[in-house]
Amino acid sequence: MATVLQSDLETVMSAIGREARAAARTLAHTPTSIKDRALCAGAESLRRSVDAILEANAADMAAAQQRGLAGAMLDRLALDAKRVEAMAKGLETIADQPDPVGEEMARWQRPNGLDIARVRVPLGVIGIIYESRPNVTADAGALCLKAGNAAILRCGSESFNSSHAILEALQAGLKQEGLPLGAIQLVPTIDRQAVGLMLTMAEAIDVIIPRGGRSLIERVQRESRVPVLAHLDGLCHVYLDKAADPKKAREITLNAKMRRTGICGAAETLLVDHSVAADVLPGIIDDLTEAGCELRGDEAVAALDARVQSATEEDWTTEYLDAILSIKLVDGLDQAIDHVNSFGSHHTDSIVTEDRAAAERFLAEVDSAIVMHNASTQFADGGEFGMGAEIGISTGRLHARGPVGAEQLTSFNYRVRGSGQTRPT
Numbered sequence: 001m002a003t004v005l006q007s008d009l010e011t012v013m014s015a016i017g018r019e020a021r022a023a024a025r026t027l028a029h030t031p032t033s034i035k036d037r038a039l040c041a042g043a044e045s046l047r048r049s050v051d052a053i054l055e056a057n058a059a060d061m062a063a064a065q066q067r068g069l070a071g072a073m074l075d076r077l078a079l080d081a082k083r084v085e086a087m088a089k090g091l092e093t094i095a096d097q098p099d100p101v102g103e104e105m106a107r108w109q110r111p112n113g114l115d116i117a118r119v120r121v122p123l124g125v126i127g128i129i130y131e132s133r134p135n136v137t138a139d140a141g142a143l144c145l146k147a148g149n150a151a152i153l154r155c156g157s158e159s160f161n162s163s164h165a166i167l168e169a170l171q172a173g174l175k176q177e178g179l180p181l182g183a184i185q186l187v188p189t190i191d192r193q194a195v196g197l198m199l200t201m202a203e204a205i206d207v208i209i210p211r212g213g214r215s216l217i218e219r220v221q222r223e224s225r226v227p228v229l230a231h232l233d234g235l236c237h238v239y240l241d242k243a244a245d246p247k248k249a250r251e252i253t254l255n256a257k258m259r260r261t262g263i264c265g266a267a268e269t270l271l272v273d274h275s276v277a278a279d280v281l282p283g284i285i286d287d288l289t290e291a292g293c294e295l296r297g298d299e300a301v302a303a304l305d306a307r308v309q310s311a312t313e314e315d316w317t318t319e320y321l322d323a324i325l326s327i328k329l330v331d332g333l334d335q336a337i338d339h340v341n342s343f344g345s346h347h348t349d350s351i352v353t354e355d356r357a358a359a360e361r362f363l364a365e366v367d368s369a370i371v372m373h374n375a376s377t378q379f380a381d382g383g384e385f386g387m388g389a390e391i392g393i394s395t396g397r398l399h400a401r402g403p404v405g406a407e408q409l410t411s412f413n414y415r416v417r418g419s420g421q422t423r424p425t
Contacts, residue, residue, distance in 0.1 A: 014204075037095075039145065073132050075261075120407075125205050126205070128152070136155070143390070236264075239272075240276065257270075274331050292323050348393070
């Protein structure tokens with residue numbers, strides 16, 4: 001799809017908004033079976049279109065490499081047949097999930113006979129602004145459809161060609177089931193003015209979900225006239241407690257950092273109880289160094305191994321999204337919890353310990369959207385939570401927190417049934 005001239009952009013965005021609003025009215029009452037068939041048809045279309053999708057992605061990758069995009073960002077952008085198949089399976093998994101729309105959350109009767117029910121309803125039109133990950137096109141579009149919402153997607157310039165190829169597959173599924181193509185739309189330009197317009201389209205968009213770097217999130221939160229559901233940095237921690245199993249400590253730390261360094265669930269800081277550092281750290285340092293990870297430690301950690309560089313204060317607040325890990329020794333659980341709550345981004349944090357009481361304190365007192373015990377932070381993913389996929393990990397406290405799946409893309413209303421009751425004067 002060709003880019004749009006700046007002079008036409010307001011007209012184009014207004015038309016996209018109108019189509020999305022009309023589609024949202026249809027989707028709010030679309031039977032579950034039709035939505036699910038459209039998702040499954042979209043999955044099959046992704047599989048049939050794999051060559052076209054990979055060709056589009058190759059063009060994006062070549063442009064990104066020419067621009068000098070960092071390795072972690074290139075990993076986020078890259079697609080192969082396996083990742084396309086994962087997108088297709090994600091759509092099918094979402095189709096298999098219960099439909100949240102119409103779910104009765106609670107019901108009660110008043111003494112006067114009024115019957116009151118709280119029922120899930122779609123949010124309406126959701127605008128998703130994201131950067132380099134083209135799979136967000138499939139995940140976000142599918143989750144919005146499942147929850148009865150229309151989606152206006154604005155991808156980053158890095159994934160422009162890939163995202164459009166994926167959109168075509170999703171819209172083929174919509175068309176097959178007679179659903180409006182306005183249910184899932186992609187802004188047809190890389191012009192950044194489109195983001196500014198989306199943030200002011202309060203009459204057309206009900207919620208904005210930004211998914212990207214700090215500069216994008218901060219801009220959206222600063223400028224938006226539409227409610228925002230956001231996540232900031234994924235500054236995730238792994239804490240090795242004094243009762244940590246050494247084998248689990250090594251395996252979890254290596255996986256949490258190095259499985260994929262460019263995702264928001266990648267660990268960025270390792271905290272180690274001072275009393276066990278001499279026993280557990282040497283093997284962990286060996287593992288990480290062998291895997292190509294740069295290590296930055298406090299004075300005590302740097303003294304243990306010459307391969308560890310000296311950390312600065314900035315390291316404790318940096319989301320590297322790269323093969324870099326900061327390491328700090330702490331004196332016990334209290335200090336570990338304090339560090340996570342003070343320096344973390346409230347995304348995902350994990351404790352490794354065989355002490356159940358310590359684990360429960362960590363789970364209860366760490367103020368993060370996802371808190372784990374004896375598990376890698378890389379499980380911070382809607383698919384791994386059984387949601388099929390997620391639009392992002394919300395680190396805020398309002399409306400939704402943690403993985404944002406189909407259920408989190410709904411609101412509710414109250415349905416009151418009476419038999420002629422009037423309120424006394």
